Amino acid sequence: MTRFAxxxxxxxxxxxxxxxxxxxxxxxxxxxxxxxNHNEGRDVLGLRYEAYDALAQAEGERVLAEAMERFDIxxxxxVHRVGDLAIGELAVWVGVSAAHRDAAFAACRFIIDEVKARxxxxxxxxxxxxxxxxxxxxxxx
Amino acid sequence: MMxxxxxxxxASLRDAAGVASENIEVADDLRSLYETLRARHGFAxxxxxxxxxxxxxxARWDDPVRDGAEIAFIPPVSGG
Numbered sequence: 076m077t078r079f080a081x082x083x084x085x086x087x088x089x090x091x092x093x094x095x096x097x098x099x100x101x102x103x104x105x106x107x108x109x110x111x112n113h114n115e116g117r118d119v120l121g122l123r124y125e126a127y128d129a130l131a132q133a134e135g136e137r138v139l140a141e142a143m144e145r146f147d148i149x150x151x152x153x154v155h156r157v158g159d160l161a162i163g164e165l166a167v168w169v170g171v172s173a174a175h176r177d178a179a180f181a182a183c184r185f186i187i188d189e190v191k192a193r194x195x196x197x198x199x200x201x202x203x204x205x206x207x208x209x210x211x212x213x214x215x216x
Numbered sequence: 217m218m219x220x221x222x223x224x225x226x227a228s229l230r231d232a233a234g235v236a237s238e239n240i241e242v243a244d245d246l247r248s249l250y251e252t253l254r255a256r257h258g259f260a261x262x263x264x265x266x267x268x269x270x271x272x273x274x275a276r277w278d279d280p281v282r283d284g285a286e287i288a289f290i291p292p293v294s295g296g
Contacts, residue, residue, distance in 0.1 A: 108296050124295065127226055127288055129272040155295055167296050187296060195269075195288075196295030197227035209228040210294035211261065 078143075078151055079135030081126055081196075083158045086165050095150050095172040102176035104183040108167040110160045114210075118203035124157045124166065127195040131155075138189040146182035148173040153186055155196055218243050219283040223253065227291050233257045246270070247277040250289055261291055 088107070095103060112119055135153060142151050151171045160166060169186045173179040190196075192214075201207040218241050225233045233253075242249050246268050253259070267290040268275050270282070274290075281287070 125227060126295075127224070127269070127290065130269050130274075130288065130290075133272060134274075191293070191296035193293065194295055195226070195290050195293055197291065198294040199227070209231070209291070211228060211265070211292040212294055214265075214292065 077132075077136065078139035078153065079132065080152075080154045081128060081131060081135075081157050082154050083156070086154050086156065086168050088165070088168055088170075091152055091154065091168060092170055095152060095170050097149070097172075099149055099174060100172040101174045102179040103170065103172050104176070104179035105171070106167075106169040106183050106187045107165055108187070110162050110164050110166050112162045114200060117200075119162070120201045120203055121159065121161050122201065123159050123199040124155070125197050125199065126155070126157050131195050134194045135190065138186055138193065141189070142171070142182045142186050145185065146171075146173070147175070147178040148182045151182060151186060153190060155190065155194070157196070219281045219285070221249075221281055221284070222286045223249075224286065224288040226288065228261070229257075229259055229289055229291055232259050242281050245278050245280050246275060246287065249281055249287065250277075253289075265292055266290055 149172045153169045155167045171179045171183045198210045220241050224237045250263050269288040270285050
């Protein structure tokens with residue numbers, strides 16, 4: 076079963092959410108990452124995500140498998156967009172179902188943090204001044 | 217011993233190399249391979265800021281280069 080996916084079209088959150096819910100679920104938490112019109116003080120017009128597909132898929136699955144092991148949750152999924160995105164589009168979605176809310180919140184946070192840190196996906200931003208560039212942030216402390 | 221490998225470039229590395237991949241003959245380990253290609257293409261990122269993958273799985277910089285391998289240099293990621 077795959078829990079992580081790359082998507083080159085818009086993310087259907089309602090369908091994804093429905094796949095996580097069943098009679099055992101007492102708490103559901105989700106995170107949505109959106110394309111905003113600014114970054115580090117600069118006006119952003121749009122962006123492109125590029126992934127190393129094979130490794131992103133494998134590493135994404137590892138993150139979700141680790142979340143299933145570390146937290147008392149029932150299920151979890153994550154979808155990340157690739158390709159060209161406009162301001163206001165959904166870039167990444169995480170959903171977690173659990174019997175209780177604490178585990179759902181904690182696992183949701185863990186998944187988005189690990190995906191951002193480990194999964195080979197890169198963001199290319201276009202700026203209002205006309206230039207553009209890849210973001211290669213320093214490792215988190 | 218020389219090995220013939222495919223190297224994949226992503227993000228700023230691809231822009232600097234001007235190609236998404238190249239087929240090259242190399243010797244030694246993955247670290248030396250990156251240093252050689254960094255000198256050739258003028259990559260800004262030092263080896264310490266990258267990870268390396270072989271055939272779709274993360275590898276170690278001191279791993280030897282294997283004939284027929286697909287090698288990817290992974291610049292710091294920025295998904296999410």
